[in-house]
Amino acid sequence: MLGDLYLKELRDQRWSLLLWSLSIVGYVVLMCAVYPTIGESQVALEELIDSMPPAFKNYIMGQAGDFFTPAGYLGARVFALLSPLVVLIFAVGVGGRTVAGEEDGGTMGVILAYPIARRAALAKKYLMVLTVTAVVVAAHLIGLLIGVAAVGMDVSVGRLLQASLSLWLLTVLGASLTFAAGAAGARRGTATAVAAGLLLVTYLLDTLGLLVSGLEWLRDLSFFYYYGGGQVLIRGLDGVHVAVLLACIAVCLAVAFPTFLRRDIRQ
Amino acid sequence: MSAGGRQATGGSGGGRQPTGGSGGSDAVIATAGLTKYYGRDRGIVDLDLEVRRGEAFGLLGPNGAGKTTTIRLLLDLLRATHGQATVLGRDVRRDGVEVRRRVGFTPGELFLFDKLTGRETLRFLAGLRGGVDWAYVGRLADRLEADLGRRVGELSTGNKRKLSLIQAFMHRPELLILDEPTAGLDPLMQNEFDRLIDEAREEGQTVFLSSHVLPEVRRLCDRVGFVRDGELVAVEDVAMLLRRQVRELDLVLGATVPADLFTGIPGVLQAEIDGVHVHLHVSGSFDEVFQRALPHGIVDVSSREPDLDEVFLTFYGRASAGASTEGER
Structure with missing residues (x-):
């Protein structure tokens, strides 16, 4: 079990992964369970939304289309903000631990004093990142499927899969940011701050673009726009948006590998 | 080299x-x-x-x-x-x-x-x-x-x-x-x-x-x-x-010895004798030192390891060059 760097990396994450996955299943099922109570207050909520300034109304509807359909509800309450926030916290942590954390702890030098090429070591660590982020997003999907079935929400499973894929891409991107910063030589704290800062700024750009007419172009600069939030549940995956997310991930890797191969390893 | x-x-x-x-x-x-x-x-x-x-x-x-x-x-x-x-x-x-x-x-x-x-x-x-x-x-x-x-x-x-x-x-x-x-x-x-x-x-x-x-x-x-x-x-x-290393040797002997007890031994660079207490700087073998001391009884022996700076001083006639230079790892 412990003969390989990839397996050791997975093993290192196993308790954290289990805890996060179970919590995420629980949280998503809970979000679904609340859905029926929304219907009861639909009239009041509709009036409230109608009374809002057009910008806010636009914002809320822009995220989800129709708040009261099952897809609209899941889009707005789950996929728009809360789920990306939860899985990104996990992903940024994993991406930071595996490279910057390993180096801060001095064990990167132990591994690389062995007959393993730096490229291979980094690739195995990245493979672990892809795996654990997939597990967490899969847990999220399982929670949705359980919740949707339990409450009897009418949502297409295909759309749930598409939205989950988009969520995974965003998660991988978040992890890739800390991963790349660490590979380029940042300490874990710095790598985490860089990734969190970038994610926050692009989230604000997306929000600002939605709220302020005339600034819609800001959304083009945001990871979250391409992630799509709840839109994917309603309209399906946008191929171009997926391509942009993949390109951002590729940029992270294009920074991570050459810099890591070239530089000194900290003790 | x-x-x-x-x-x-x-x-x-x-x-x-x-x-x-x-x-x-x-x-x-x-x-x-x-x-x-x-x-x-x-x-x-x-x-x-x-x-x-x-x-x-x-x-x-x-x-x-x-x-x-x-x-x-x-x-x-x-x-x-x-x-x-x-x-x-x-x-x-x-x-x-x-x-x-x-x-x-x-x-x-x-x-x-x-x-x-x-x-x-x-x-x-x-x-x-x-x-x-x-x-x-x-x-x-x-x-x-x-x-x-x-x-x-x-x-x-x-x-x-x-x-x-x-x-x-x-x-x-x-x-x-x-x-x-x-x-x-x-x-x-x-x-x-x-x-x-x-x-x-x-x-x-x-x-x-x-x-x-x-x-x-x-x-x-x-x-x-x-x-x-x-x-x-x-x-x-x-x-x-x-062969070249110089060590400090302290002896406590069983009886007072003459001040010239260790003179003429090639490795002994310096000798201080005060009653039963002997302090020597010896390079190379201790053999002859102990042979001469033995008849008087040897109560205690201690030999101090020279530190690196002293080794340097004996070998190269100078202390560490630029020892004050900062910024190494």
């Missing part, structure tokens, strides 16, 4: 080739003009070093002299500012994986995987390496009395050191690179470590170790390189070192 010793010369290392890589030479480690700066701070400057197959070579110098930098360059954990290094005839940069397959390394700073047990750590590292004889790992662990069942994070420095030594020896490498290998080991285990080194040498393994204490290097090595402030100042045969 010649066998007897040399004064390192300065100058640029650009373009020189390490001597070990060519002509079927038996150099296991060869560097030419190897230089590492950390920004403006110097790690090691213009290092020309040759370690021969089967020998034990000690790199001796105070903390921060550049020993660890040299070792980390050989393992390709650091990248040289300029200069070249070959290990086992291979370029450490281009053929790093091949080099590290044939080298066993214990770092000076004991960073290990705190959450794994000793056994899990060795399993993982053996797996990374491949082809490790697990029965041999077990024998090493027994000999060093290593506790493999506990989590590494809970282990004392000495026990971590044992783990680190086991993983360096476990694949019977052609070359052992040991950075301060006995730091934190208790004396009994140091003896066991000495035996491990002896056995390794009997099997033809080459040993390259760093230390900041002279006795260790004297005990284990054939040759010693003195490092100061990032420079290799001299390389000496240990046998030569022993």
Whole structure:
């Protein structure tokens, strides 16, 4: 079990992964369970939304289309903000631990004093990142499927899969940011701050673009726009948006590998 | 570099080739003009070093002299500012994986995987390496009395050191690179470590170790390189070192002795006699000193190990050059 760097990396994450996955299943099922109570207050909520300034109304509807359909509800309450926030916290942590954390702890030098090429070591660590982020997003999907079935929400499973894929891409991107910063030589704290800062700024750009007419172009600069939030549940995956997310991930890797191969390893 | 010793010369290392890589030479480690700066701070400057197959070579110098930098360059954990290094005839940069397959390394700073047990750590590292004889790992662990069942994070420095030594020896490498290998080991285990080194040498393994204490290097090595402030100042045969080394010897004798008791002995450079108390500076053998003292009865003997600065002073007539230079690692 412990003969390989990839397996050791997975093993290192196993308790954290289990805890996060179970919590995420629980949280998503809970979000679904609340859905029926929304219907009861639909009239009041509709009036409230109608009374809002057009910008806010636009914002809320822009995220989800129709708040009261099952897809609209899941889009707005789950996929728009809360789920990306939860899985990104996990992903940024994993991406930071595996490279910057390993180096801060001095064990990167132990591994690389062995007959393993730096490229291979980094690739195995990245493979672990892809795996654990997939597990967490899969847990999220399982929670949705359980919740949707339990409450009897009418949502297409295909759309749930598409939205989950988009969520995974965003998660991988978040992890890739800390991963790349660490590979380029940042300490874990710095790598985490860089990734969190970038994610926050692009989230604000997306929000600002939605709220302020005339600034819609800001959304083009945001990871979250391409992630799509709840839109994917309603309209399906946008191929171009997926391509942009993949390109951002590729940029992270294009920074991570050459810099890591070239530089000194900290003790 | 010649066998007897040399004064390192300065100058640029650009373009020189390490001597070990060519002509079927038996150099296991060869560097030419190897230089590492950390920004403006110097790690090691213009290092020309040759370690021969089967020998034990000690790199001796105070903390921060550049020993660890040299070792980390050989393992390709650091990248040289300029200069070249070959290990086992291979370029450490281009053929790093091949080099590290044939080298066993214990770092000076004991960073290990705190959450794994000793056994899990060795399993993982053996797996990374491949082809490790697990029965041999077990024998090493027994000999060093290593506790493999506990989590590494809970282990004392000495026990971590044992783990680190086991993983360096476990694949019977052609070359052992040991950075301060006995730091934190208790004396009994140091003896066991000495035996491990002896056995390794009997099997033809080459040993390259760093230390900041002279006795260790004297005990284990054939040759010693003195490092100061990032420079290799001299390389000496240990046998030569022993012949020339001056030690302070204090004796308490059973009876008052004449003041000229030790005059005429070639190795005695200085003698102070005050009643039964004798204080000598002796170079080389103690034989004749004890022969002359014995008839008077020897009540107590103590001999002080000279520190590195004193060794330097006796050998080179000067204290460490530029000892105040800051900024080393």
